[in-house]
Amino acid sequence: MKFRLLIIIFSFSLSRVFATEQEPDKIIIDKIEYDLLSRPLDYFLAKNQIISEKLYNLGTSKDGAREISTGNYRGYIATFKIEHQLLKLIDIKIPNIESENRENISVYKQLFGNKDIILNYSGILIIPTEEFLDSANFGYSYLYSKYKLITINNSEVIKEKNVSKDEYLKFKINQFTEYKNTNQYKTEVREYFENWKDDKKIELSRSNTKDLTKHEILELKKQYKDPPKIEMIDNFLFLTKNIDFVIVEY
Incomplete structure (x- = not known):
């Protein structure tokens, strides 16, 4: 089953039949900014409806329109930082609805003032660190030559490892296998x-x-x-769903 799943993944990647790939969030580690192929802010916003509504309203113009790009359905770009072995949220940017060019502006202070935000996030962060190889052109299904994986428990770093492309794919398949045992998978x-x-x-x-x-x-x-068929559904979910909350060994 795992081998067949992997073959289908590569078929999707090469055929490029999917919709627009999504612009990733960012993470700063040792003063270097990387793309982040996980979405820690999802869980924070789900638990903090007031903040979620404020963020939504900040991106909504007076006539009720929202500036949402097909390349960023979230409507924001969050920037995180790992400092003293803790994952912190340090910025959130959204398109400036008052600007003709719709450049991104920070709304962090409007949401949190001068507070440091610890997300109490648990999951595995996926950070590409070297050459981009391919993409299924949908969601976050990018393929790179090397990655950094970081396991977070209540915002604290408990494990990190640099992995090759093959090691990463093995990890993703193991993670998805565990995901299939969750209630969320059954719901999806x-x-x-x-x-x-x-x-x-x-x-x-x-x-x-x-x-x-x-x-x-x-x-x-x-x-x-x-x-x-369930195989087709599995591959769709594999490529499109954010399952970083499923913690497995790698």
């Missing part, structure tokens, strides 16, 4: 099937097919003849 699979059923109903509806030829309708019905 259930939602995937529900969304597929909704799409089928809409796509095959009379209003959607009334202007199609018989051949086009037949081809559309073929697409929805059988429900998606």
